[in-house]
Amino acid sequence: MSTDGYSSRSAALWRSMGFAALLLVVLLAVNLVLNPARFHPAAWGALIGLAAPLIGAALASAPVILGGRGGIDISVGPTMGFVNAIVIQALFLKAGMSSPFVLIPAALLTGAAIGAINGFLTTIVRIQPIVATLGTYLVLTGVTLTILPAPIGPAPAWLKSMSGPLSILPLAAIFLAWWGIRRLPYYDQLMAIGSDDRAAYTAGVPVTEVRFIAYVITGTFAGVAGLMLTALIGSADPNIGATYTLIAVAAVALGGVSLAGGRGGLLGAAIGAIDIFLLQSVLTSFNVSTYVLQIAYGAILVAAVILTAVQERAAKRERA
Template sequence: MTTKSVRPGGLARFFIERRNTRLAALLFFILLAANIWLNPARFMPHNWGSVLGLAAPLLLASLAMTIPFLAGRGSIDVSVGPLMGLINVIIVKGLIMAAGVTSPLIIVPAALLIGLASGALNGFLAAILRIQPIVATLGTYLIYAGLALTVLPSPSGSVPAWLAALAGPWSILPVGLAVLLWLLVKRLPYYDLLMATGSDDRAAYTSGVDVPAVRFVAYLLAGVFASLAALSLTALIGSGDPNIGPGYTLIAIAAVALGGVGLAGGVGGMTAAFLGAADIFLLQSMLTAFNVSTFVLQMAYGAVLVLAVCLNSEKLKHLFKARAVPR
């Protein structure tokens, strides 16, 4: 008589298979319950589209930040936030205000092309020239921030109705496009190469993997997801603002770390990025309900980042395992 092993399903299977996201998933349910208790009307089903519109820029920025991290060996793109701001002002000032262009057939491809160009630049600097990624993308961070202020020194302008609608129920479009793109990437051989490179780039290289090319493509993907985040951000604020983009860099890094993405590479993905971003968004929403100042919010983001990095530290995990072993 043979016995069949029973495989857990639903949430139990999720927690078993995704160990690095357990903390983020648990925190998500706690923060969601707290937010529903504090402001039940905001989280009613008919408001879900608006809530997604508010969270969409952070969700997509976190996904953009995740891809380079997966490539390992210190790969990071701190220019994601300023790139969002630069695309925002180019759309509003350069296309809508100056050229009178309002068609999505022009605005959306233009945003994606700018994101691809940024990804190519960062990838060339970090993956091909092998400049330290933090230094290379910090340089583009400053360039994009300066360009945004040059194009549009102060907040102004407005967006067409179709773009503003992306801050409401139609916010599912940029987020859904990002999800579909990620699922497509996961079905390609490139995904296995990316995770192998992030886990051990030397072993991947000796196996014949073109490590610089894998990392270059990771930056390209980061640029694409950042452009989708910029479209969501533009829809959310309804105007051009050169100062709002850079703030997303720190928040996105905190979200990625909290979600369980391995900052050393090879661990994590879209689920981890979205969970971490959702946690940050819900934490922000809860603190805002208590009329907490922006300074306290900044401290909260920093505390979350430090706590998440510590909890995901391999040394700390080994320490807890060593103490858990009975003597």
């Protein structure tokens, strides 16, 4: 790659996630001052375990957003909760299956199936993504409560052990999978339809198929995030999964992923999720209520969208 090409890509990367990276440094410094014991580098492994479900939810939300056309999948959180219920209640406690060679594929297939349903509704039936995934959100929430009316446990020992430093393994698996996807022609097609699906269609890109696959990828990653959630709480709880939905979207936007599609990546989404986790820790140190946290999430989302719009306008002016 030429020096100019490398510089151009570096500048684009900085524009997309530079603010989130700077915010990460600031929030980490504030947390080190407010709570030095908890945020000592020796404790970072445990902290990653606490943040893993949120990071996983953000990573899962990113592929469909990159595909453009308002592809925000708000069923990611309920998918995590549904996977949590299926793995613990249906497979482990009722069927007596505890092997990771059974539970992990089951979680992935469950997530992929939900993603395929969302993909069918949005790309084949052509329902607006926010409406289609809202329907899936409500159905999954109801089915999860039917399967699991109240919290129950425990989780298998091997899964609970993934709640600490070992939580880096499922996160690494997602990044490894995405690394492989980035080296396929599919990735360029995804970014192309996210930037301008009409131009991509004219160039011969199979827009419908590419977007459908993006939903399947999102569902599969949400299945992994559901396992991380199960590892963190060490049981099954029908009420927790849905709480990650909007926070994950805020994390993706904060990480520089354009909600219009076609710009950003999973690294930015992960940094955005870590920023929100660190912000939660700062506010918790001041004993603020959960209502203030909700206000903070909303403010972050609005600020991130405004920042993204400003950056996109600046980029268009530079190209002109």
